[in-house]
Amino acid sequence: MSVKAKRFPQRLNIRSGTIDMTHGSGGRAMAQLIEELFVTHFDNDLLRQANDQAAFDVPAGRLVMSTDGHVISPLFFPGGDIGSLSVHGTLNDVAMAGARPLYLSSGFILEEGFPLADLERIVISMAAAAKRAGVPVVTGDTKVVERGKGDGVFITTTGVGIVPKGVNISGDRARPGDAILVSGSIGDHGVAIMSSRENLTFETTIESDSAALHKLVASMVEAVPDIHCLRDPTRGGLATTLNELALQSGVGMQLTEDAIPVRPAVSAACELLGLDPLYIANEGKLICICAPADAQRLLAVMRADPLGAEAAIIGEVIEDAHGFVRMQTGFGGSRVVDWLTGEQLPRIC
Amino acid sequence: MKYVDEFRRQDLAKKVSRAIHNEVDRGRRYNLMEFCGGHTHAIFRYGVQDLMPDNVRFVHGPGCPVCVLPVGRIDNAIQLAQQHDVILCTYGDMLRVPGSGRKSLLKIKAEGADVRMVYSTQDALKIARDNPGREVVFFAIGFETTTPPTAVAIRQAQAEGLKNFSVFCNHVLTPAAIQNILESPEVREIGSVLIDGFFGPSHVSSVIGSQPYEFFAEEFQRPVVIAGFEPLDVMQSALMLIRQLNEGRHDVENEYTRVVSRDGNRKAKALVAEVFELRRSFEWRGLGLVPYSALRIKSAYAGFDTEKRFDVPAIQASDVKGCECPSILRGVKKPTDCKLFGTVCTPENPMGSCMVSSEGACAAYWTYGRFRDQATAREASA
Numbered sequence: 221m222s223v224k225a226k227r228f229p230q231r232l233n234i235r236s237g238t239i240d241m242t243h244g245s246g247g248r249a250m251a252q253l254i255e256e257l258f259v260t261h262f263d264n265d266l267l268r269q270a271n272d273q274a275a276f277d278v279p280a281g282r283l284v285m286s287t288d289g290h291v292i293s294p295l296f297f298p299g300g301d302i303g304s305l306s307v308h309g310t311l312n313d314v315a316m317a318g319a320r321p322l323y324l325s326s327g328f329i330l331e332e333g334f335p336l337a338d339l340e341r342i343v344i345s346m347a348a349a350a351k352r353a354g355v356p357v358v359t360g361d362t363k364v365v366e367r368g369k370g371d372g373v374f375i376t377t378t379g380v381g382i383v384p385k386g387v388n389i390s391g392d393r394a395r396p397g398d399a400i401l402v403s404g405s406i407g408d409h410g411v412a413i414m415s416s417r418e419n420l421t422f423e424t425t426i427e428s429d430s431a432a433l434h435k436l437v438a439s440m441v442e443a444v445p446d447i448h449c450l451r452d453p454t455r456g457g458l459a460t461t462l463n464e465l466a467l468q469s470g471v472g473m474q475l476t477e478d479a480i481p482v483r484p485a486v487s488a489a490c491e492l493l494g495l496d497p498l499y500i501a502n503e504g505k506l507i508c509i510c511a512p513a514d515a516q517r518l519l520a521v522m523r524a525d526p527l528g529a530e531a532a533i534i535g536e537v538i539e540d541a542h543g544f545v546r547m548q549t550g551f552g553g554s555r556v557v558d559w560l561t562g563e564q565l566p567r568i569c
Numbered sequence: 570m571k572y573v574d575e576f577r578r579q580d581l582a583k584k585v586s587r588a589i590h591n592e593v594d595r596g597r598r599y600n601l602m603e604f605c606g607g608h609t610h611a612i613f614r615y616g617v618q619d620l621m622p623d624n625v626r627f628v629h630g631p632g633c634p635v636c637v638l639p640v641g642r643i644d645n646a647i648q649l650a651q652q653h654d655v656i657l658c659t660y661g662d663m664l665r666v667p668g669s670g671r672k673s674l675l676k677i678k679a680e681g682a683d684v685r686m687v688y689s690t691q692d693a694l695k696i697a698r699d700n701p702g703r704e705v706v707f708f709a710i711g712f713e714t715t716t717p718p719t720a721v722a723i724r725q726a727q728a729e730g731l732k733n734f735s736v737f738c739n740h741v742l743t744p745a746a747i748q749n750i751l752e753s754p755e756v757r758e759i760g761s762v763l764i765d766g767f768f769g770p771s772h773v774s775s776v777i778g779s780q781p782y783e784f785f786a787e788e789f790q791r792p793v794v795i796a797g798f799e800p801l802d803v804m805q806s807a808l809m810l811i812r813q814l815n816e817g818r819h820d821v822e823n824e825y826t827r828v829v830s831r832d833g834n835r836k837a838k839a840l841v842a843e844v845f846e847l848r849r850s851f852e853w854r855g856l857g858l859v860p861y862s863a864l865r866i867k868s869a870y871a872g873f874d875t876e877k878r879f880d881v882p883a884i885q886a887s888d889v890k891g892c893e894c895p896s897i898l899r900g901v902k903k904p905t906d907c908k909l910f911g912t913v914c915t916p917e918n919p920m921g922s923c924m925v926s927s928e929g930a931c932a933a934y935w936t937y938g939r940f941r942d943q944a945t946a947r948e949a950s951a
Contacts, residue, residue, distance in 0.1 A: 484570060544940050552579040552583060552586075553616015553800075555938065556936065556939050558939075
C-alpha cells in the first residue's frame with residue numbers, strides 16, 4: 221500500500237473536495253478515489269488484488285444471487301444511510317432464500333459536485349455494515365454522471381450466498397393451514413424516511429429498522445429447515461408482500477390486525493399523514509410462512525434474536541380461489557388487505 | 570394513540586352492535602346515507618358492516634372532494650400546467666384523477682410538466698417564495714374543511730406581497746349538495762334511491778357547525794346525525810339515526826360533540842367569508858349544475874385568483890363511456906353495478922374519480938370490500 225500511495229502526490233481532499241467528471245473517467249483521479257476511499261474502507265484481500273473482478277472458491281450447494289439498486293432520498297436518515305441500507309438490502313434478499321451470504325459487490329453512480337465528505341461517510345457506513353455482517357465487498361464499479369443527471373449517489377449492490385442442504389424456501393410454497401409470522405414491528409423504515417424529509421417535518425423518535433437479517437435467518441433455518449416462504453416486506457409493506465406470496469402460491473390469507481406489531485409512534489405518524497402502516501416499507505423485518513406444527517418453535521427462535529424480539533404469529537394461509545388477503549380488524553369487522561396502489565412515498569430505498 | 574384508539578375498541582363496538590340489534594325493527598329497512606367519503610372509508614376499513622344487522626344499509630354519498638370535481642376542471646388544471654408553464658401544486662389524490670383523453674396530472678408530470686404534491690397550502694406558499702421567477706398555482710379542492718387553509722394562504726400571500734402565487738379555486742359546499750340529492754327526482758318522486766337518514770359530515774361540521782343541517786332535516790323530514798370519522802362514531806351515530814326513525818323524529822343530532830358545536834368555528838367561517846363569495850352555480854360530477862354550491866375568490870383578492878390571472882375556459886367534458894361515477898355519487902348505483910368496476914377500472918388504472926381517492930366508494934369497495942361481493946355472488950348462485 222505504501223508504494224502505491226506515492227502514485228498520488230496529494231491525498232484526496234475529503235474534507236472540502238467534491239466529485240468531478242475525472243473521478244469516473246478511468247484515469248488517475250478515479251484510481252485515487254478507489255484506492256483512498258473504497259479500498260481503504262472496504263479493505264479485504266480480494267479487493268486489494270485490484271482486479272476488475274473477484275475470483276473465489278465456492279462451497280458445494282445451491283448458489284444464490286441477488287441484486288438491489290438504492291436511490292433513497294434523503295441519503296442520511298434516522299437509523300441509517302444509503303450505505304448501510306445498500307448492504308442490508310442485498311444481504312436480506314440473499315438471506316430470504318435461507319442462504320448464507322458470502323460476498324457483495326457494489327456499483328456507485330455519483331453525481332458531479334457530490335461532496336467527498338458525504339461519500340466518505342457513506343462508504344464508512346457501508347464498510348461497517350459489511351464488517352458487522354461478516355460479508356466483504358469484494359469488487360465494485362464507479363461511474364460519474366453530470367450535475368443534474370443523478371441525485372447525489374445511487375448504489376447498486378449484488379450479493380451471492382449458499383443455501384444449506386435440505387432447505388427449499390420459495391414464495392410458491394405457502395399451503396392452506398400454514399402459519400404466517402412477522403419478525404417485528406412494521407412501518408419503522410418508511411416513517412423514519414418520511415420524518416426526515418424536509419417538507420414533512422414532524423417530531424418523531426422513530427428510527428429506520430434497516431438491518432441485516434441473515435443471522436436471524438440462519439438460526440431459523442437451523443431450527444426448522446422446512447420453512448416454506450421467507451420474504452422481507454420492503455416497498456409496498458407487509459400488505460403488498462403478503463399479496464405477492466398469496467398470488468405466487470395460489471392461496472388466500474387470513475390476518476388478525478391486533479396481532480400485527482406496530483409501534484405507537486408509527487401508527488400516530490401514519491394517522492396524521494393518512495397512511496396505513498401495512499403499506500409502509502421495512503428494511504429489517506421478514507415474513508415467514510411455515511407448517512403450523514413448526515410455528516411455535518420458529519417463534520421462540522426468532523424472539524431469542526434481538527432482530528426478532530417482537531416476532532409474532534399474525535395469521536394463517538387459507539384456501540381462496542380469489543387469492544384475497546383478508547383481515548379481522550381490531551374493531552371486530554373484516555376487510556380485504558389489497559396490494560399497494562400507486563406510491564405511498566417516493567424513493568424510500 | 571390517545572383520542573383515536575378509544576374510538577376503535579372492539580369491546581365497545583360489540584356493545585353498540587348489541588344495542589343496534591336490539592333497537593332495529595326487524596320489519597323494516599334502514600337506508601342511511603353517509604355523505605362523506607371519510608365515513609365510507611371508515612366503514613370499509615374497519616369492517617363496520619359486519620357488526621350491523623342485515624336490514625341496515627349504508628348508502629354512499631358524494632362527499633369525496635376528488636370524486637365530485639368535474640372532468641372539465643381537471644382539464645383546466647392540466648392546461649395550466651402544460652400551456653402556461655406554471656408550477657401546479659395540489660393534494661396527492663388529485664394527481665391520479667383522469668381528465669379528458671385519459672390524461673392525469675401524474676401523467677403530464679411524467680411528460681415534463683411541473684406538478685407538485687403538497688400536504689398543505691403552506692407548502693405551496695413556500696414553493697412560491699422559493700421560485701420567484703415562476704408562476705405557482707395552488708389547485709384548491711375540497712369541502713368546507715379545506716377552505717379555511719386556502720383563505721389563510723391567500724391572506725398570507727397578500728401580506729407578504731407574493732406576486733407569483735394564485736389559487737385555482739374549486740371549493741364546494743356540503744349543505745347545497747345534500748339538498749340537491751334530496752331534491753333529485755330519484756329520491757323525491759321515483760323513489761329509486763331510498764334515503765331514510767343522513768350521517769352528517771364530521772370535519773366539515775367542525776367548521777360550519779350543526780346549524781346548517783337544521784333546514785333540510787325539517788324540510789325533507791330526514792334525521793341527520795353528525796358523526797365522527799372513527800368506526801365507533803359511525804356505529805353510535807347509526808344507533809342514534811335508527812332511534813330517531815323508530816320514534817318518527819327528524820332532528821339534527823350531534824354525536825361528534827368532542828369537536829362539533831352548533832355554530833362551528835366562527836373564526837374559520839369569518840376568514841372564509843372575507844376571502845370567498847358564492848358562485849351562482851357550479852358543476853359537480855354526478856349532480857350536474859348545483860346552484861350556489863361552490864365558492865370563488867372575492868374581487869378584493871383577484872390578484873390571487875388563477876381564473877382572473879390566466880385564461881381558464883369553461884370546458885364541457887364528459888366522463889368515460891360506461892363509467893357510473895355519476896350514479897354512484899348520487900347513491901343510485903353501487904360500485905359493483907358498474908360494468909367497468911374491476912374490469913378496466915381499478916385503482917392502478919382508474920377510469921372514474923370514485924376509483925381514485927381512498928374516500929371514493931369504488932376504491933373503498935375494491936380495496937377493502939371485494940370479498941363481500943364474491944360471497945354475495947356465491948350465495949345468489951347457490
